[in-house]
Amino acid sequence: MPIRQLPEDLINRIAAGEVVERPASVVKELVENSIDAGARRITVTTANGGMDLIRIADDGHGMDRDDLLLSVERHATSKLSADDLDDIRTLGFRGEALASIGSVARLSVASRTAEAESGLVLVVDNGRRSGPMPQAMNRGTVIEVRDLFAQVPARRKFLKSARAETAAITDVMKRLAMANPQVHFVLEGSDRTASNWPAVSGEGALGARLGQVMGGDFVDNAVTLATARHGIVVAGLAGLPTYTRANSLSQFYFVNGRSVRDKVLVGAVRAAYADYTFRDRFPVVALYLAIDPAEVDVNVHPAKAELRFRDQGAVRGAVIKAIGMALAAAGFKASTSVAEDILGAFSAPEMAEPSAPAPVAPPTSSHRPQGFNGPSERAALYFDRRPGQLSGFTEPSARVEPVDFAPEPVDYPLGTARAQMFDNYIIAQNGTGLLLVDQHAAHERLVYERFKAQLAAGPVPSQAQLIPVIVELPEEDCARLEEAAPELERFGLYLDRFGPRAIAVRETPALLGNTDISGLVRDLADGLSEWDSAAALTDRMDALIGRMACHGSVRSGRRLRVDEMNALLRDMEATPHSGQCIHGRPTYVELKKGDIERLFGRSR
Numbered sequence: 350m351p352i353r354q355l356p357e358d359l360i361n362r363i364a365a366g367e368v369v370e371r372p373a374s375v376v377k378e379l380v381e382n383s384i385d386a387g388a389r390r391i392t393v394t395t396a397n398g399g400m401d402l403i404r405i406a407d408d409g410h411g412m413d414r415d416d417l418l419l420s421v422e423r424h425a426t427s428k429l430s431a432d433d434l435d436d437i438r439t440l441g442f443r444g445e446a447l448a449s450i451g452s453v454a455r456l457s458v459a460s461r462t463a464e465a466e467s468g469l470v471l472v473v474d475n476g477r478r479s480g481p482m483p484q485a486m487n488r489g490t491v492i493e494v495r496d497l498f499a500q501v502p503a504r505r506k507f508l509k510s511a512r513a514e515t516a517a518i519t520d521v522m523k524r525l526a527m528a529n530p531q532v533h534f535v536l537e538g539s540d541r542t543a544s545n546w547p548a549v550s551g552e553g554a555l556g557a558r559l560g561q562v563m564g565g566d567f568v569d570n571a572v573t574l575a576t577a578r579h580g581i582v583v584a585g586l587a588g589l590p591t592y593t594r595a596n597s598l599s600q601f602y603f604v605n606g607r608s609v610r611d612k613v614l615v616g617a618v619r620a621a622y623a624d625y626t627f628r629d630r631f632p633v634v635a636l637y638l639a640i641d642p643a644e645v646d647v648n649v650h651p652a653k654a655e656l657r658f659r660d661q662g663a664v665r666g667a668v669i670k671a672i673g674m675a676l677a678a679a680g681f682k683a684s685t686s687v688a689e690d691i692l693g694a695f696s697a698p699e700m701a702e703p704s705a706p707a708p709v710a711p712p713t714s715s716h717r718p719q720g721f722n723g724p725s726e727r728a729a730l731y732f733d734r735r736p737g738q739l740s741g742f743t744e745p746s747a748r749v750e751p752v753d754f755a756p757e758p759v760d761y762p763l764g765t766a767r768a769q770m771f772d773n774y775i776i777a778q779n780g781t782g783l784l785l786v787d788q789h790a791a792h793e794r795l796v797y798e799r800f801k802a803q804l805a806a807g808p809v810p811s812q813a814q815l816i817p818v819i820v821e822l823p824e825e826d827c828a829r830l831e832e833a834a835p836e837l838e839r840f841g842l843y844l845d846r847f848g849p850r851a852i853a854v855r856e857t858p859a860l861l862g863n864t865d866i867s868g869l870v871r872d873l874a875d876g877l878s879e880w881d882s883a884a885a886l887t888d889r890m891d892a893l894i895g896r897m898a899c900h901g902s903v904r905s906g907r908r909l910r911v912d913e914m915n916a917l918l919r920d921m922e923a924t925p926h927s928g929q930c931i932h933g934r935p936t937y938v939e940l941k942k943g944d945i946e947r948l949f950g951r952s953r
Contacts, residue, residue: 369449369450369453369497371399371508371509371514371517372395372398372403372508372514372517372518373399373517373520373521375403375454375494376393376395376399376403376518376521376522377521378446378450379403379405379446380393380405380521380522381525382446382490383405383407383409383490384525384532386409386410386490387409387410388407388408388409388489388532389408389531389533389548390407390408390532390533390535391405391407391532391533391534391535392405392406392407392534392535392537393405393522393534393535393536393537394406394537394538395515395518395536395537395540396538396539396540397511397539398508398509398510398511398512398513398514398515398518398540399494399514399515399518400497400498400505400508400511400514401495401496401497402494402495402538403493403494403497404491404492404493404494405490405492406490406491407489407490407491408487408488408489409489410462410463410488410489411462411463411468411488411489411490412460412462412490413462413465414469414481416460417460417469417481420447420458420471421447421448421456421458421473421478422448423445423448423449447492451474451475451476451478452473452475452476453475453497453498453500453501453504454475454494454495454496454497454498454499455472455473455474455475455493455494455499456472456473456474456492456493456494457470457471457472457473457491457492457493457494457495458470458471458490458491458492459471459484459486459490459491460489460490460491461488461489461490463488467483467484467485467486468483468484468485468486469482469483469484470482470484475500511540515541518536519536519541519544522534522536522544523562524601524603524608525608526558526561526562527558527562527563527601527603527608528606528637529606530550530555530557530558531549531550531554532548533546533547533548534546546558546561546562547561549561555584555585555586556568556573559586559635563599563633567588567592567599567633568586570588570589570592571587571588571589571592571633572586572587572589572675572676572678572679574586574587574636574637574671574672574675575671576667576670576671576674578663578666578667578670579660579663579666579667580641580644580663581638581639581640581664581667582638582639582640583638583668583670583671584637584638584639585634585636585637586634586635587621587632587633587634587635587636587672587675587676588632588633588634589679589928589929590622590625590626590632590676590926591928591929591933591934591935592632592633593626593630593631593633593933594630594632594633595629595630596631597615597631599631599633599634600615600618600634600636601634601635601636602615602636602638603636603638604638604645604656605638605639605640605642605645607647607656609655609656610655611655611656611658613664613665614664614668616665617664617668617669617672618632618634618636618668618672620665620669621668621669621672621676622672624797624895624926624931625676625926625929625931625933626929626933630933634672638664638667638668640658640664643659644658644659644660645657645658645659646659676925676926679925679926679928680922680923680924680926680927680928681762681921681924681926681927681937760779760780761779761918761919761922762779762922763777763779763784763786763919763921763922764777764778764779764780764783764784764918765778765779765918766911766914766915769788769908769909769914772907772908773787773907774786774787775788775909775917775918777914781941781942782939782940782942782944782945783939783945784937784938784939784940785937785938785940786917786918786921786937787930787934787935787937788909788914790929790930790932790934790935790936791917791921791927791930791936791937792917793898793899793930793931794898794921794924794926794929794930794931794936795917795920795921795924796860796861796897796898797894797895797898798924798925798926798927800840800860800894800897800898801894803860804839804840804894808838808839808840809840809841809858809859810841810859811841811842811843811857811858811859812856812857812858813855814854814855814857817847817853817855818853818866818867819847819851819852819854820851820852820853820854820866820867820870820871821850821851822850822851822852822871824850825878826877826878827846827849827850827851827852829874829877829878830844830852830870830874830877831845831846831852833877837873840858840893840894840897841856841857841858841859841860842854842857842858842873842897843855843856843857844870854866854870858897861897861900864900865900868900869896869897869900872896872899872900873896873897876893895931895932898931921936921937
């Protein structure tokens with residue numbers, strides 16, 4: 350078959366296949382044009398998921414007759430003044446949107462400039478153009494797209510349900526609103542509940558817009574990003590590590606005002622939270638990058654949804670640094686959603702009536718509940734006032750002993766210790782409420798952060814064992830540990846092969862104290878079998894430190910003295926990221942006085 354030139358209408362329909370994937374694609378292209386036109390108010394109206402109607406009305410600078418005629422031609426644009434694809438400073442630049450849409454739908458474009466006495470309207474019906482004709486209207490542009498793909502049934506049948514297409518349009522509009530807080534957006538129609546996002550400006554405008562779109566709960570549980578590194582400005586909000594979702598749908602990325610999907614940014618966020626989030630949980634972020642347009646190629650995807658960075662390493666480093674600094678500045682702060690979950694559990698229907706009657710203690714001669722001999726005693730709460738080390742262990746107990754509280758200040762953020770419950774949870778009180786602290790999870794984070802600090806300064810200090818500890822293991826595990834031994838010395842762990850099926854441990858990290866050496870070595874052997882080689886230790890450094898920290902932390906079942914509990918609280922306040930353990934779980938829950946009053950029906 351000989352080569353031939355394709356007809357213009359077929360060229361437009363092929364282009365439409367790249368640009369106009371679904372109604373949401375149309376909305377994205379047209380609203381981006383309105384933003385580029387300087388609009389400060391944009392109203393989007395849809396019907397039947399955008400398949401029957403999409404109407405975009407803006408108050409931008411509008412178009413005169415010549416511009417209106419050119420606007421529906423292919424590859425006609427006002428956004429490349431110097432024809433330089435390396436200096437893209439607008440959202441649109443291809444000049445394909447209106448021509449592509451007009452080839453697969455009934456398109457009406459009405460526009461008026463500030464100087465014109467009236468507007469003009471141009472109609473393109475599935476490739477057939479008519480007009481322009483005069484039309485009364487305010488300054489700006491109004492575009493209507495009707496019966497999308499009505500004459501292209503092969504494309505129409507691939508669209509999803511009206512509800513799914515409506516949701517896709519909503520998602521596109523949310524992203525555009527998040528990227529442009531200075532613009533007032535209205536989204537309405539017969540197929541949806543109206544959304545109204547008024548324009549915001551001045552200090553805190555970005556947070557205010559994110560609150561409008563993502564909810565105030567996210568803003569309350571996020572840290573502010575504001576750094577510049579290697580010419581890359583990183584801004585936005587990043588959720589606290591305990592404020593997560595089951596998927597990545599609440600992660601939003603913007604580069605020079607453009608909403609994008611990019612593997613570099615996704616990977617950088619994952620790396621930045623690697624130390625803090627629970628497995629299979631995803632942080633909530635709204636990340637904004639400002640970068641020299643010459644350092645990013647936005648012309649790699651027909652819908653401009655993907656891009657390519659010239660220096661991916663610099664971008665990755667800037668994002669990780671920005672999030673790391675912000676989370677470190679947050680210190681021990683944990684999300685309020687943890688307390689809300691607790692309150693919800695208290696009021697859950699299944700807890701309203703117990704499945705079986707609770708046992709009743711026999712009455713005593715004093716007519717008081719058994720186990721209470723005075724106001725200083727607390728049932729099932731115990732303070733171990735005997736001397737001992739944090740690394741020691743005692744058997745769990747539910748005994749009750751009197752506790753004499755000395756007057757203490759309660760103005761510490763994490764309060765002062767009042768009791769220990771179930772030999773693992775510290776009850777503390779500050780000036781505004783009550784806190785429950787998981788002593789094992791909290792101390793695990795503290796040991797982990799100290800490990801990292803010591804490793805950054807050089808090899809981790811070690812302590813010699815008076816007699817080497819012999820750990821028996823399968824031969825393959827011994828071989829992996831022997832291969833990894835030189836690398837493990839950086840972490841303060843010195844071990845040798847001791848026969849075919851045993852390892853001799855000569856020195857352990859001093860930070861771990863009296864740890865379970867056998868358990869630690871077995872855990873490391875399991876890790877090495879997962880990571881496949883000793884060389885992977887460098888890449889798995891955080892995981893390795895985490896395994897060691899877990900073995901060096903205060904265990905559940907360890908009774909702490911009052912001074913030990915308070916020391917732990919003060920260390921948490923002074924340690925970044927101590928609001929969550931190394932597995933991403935919260936280390937404490939705070940219930941405000943008002944929350945407690947709600948539990949007892951005292952709030953109004």
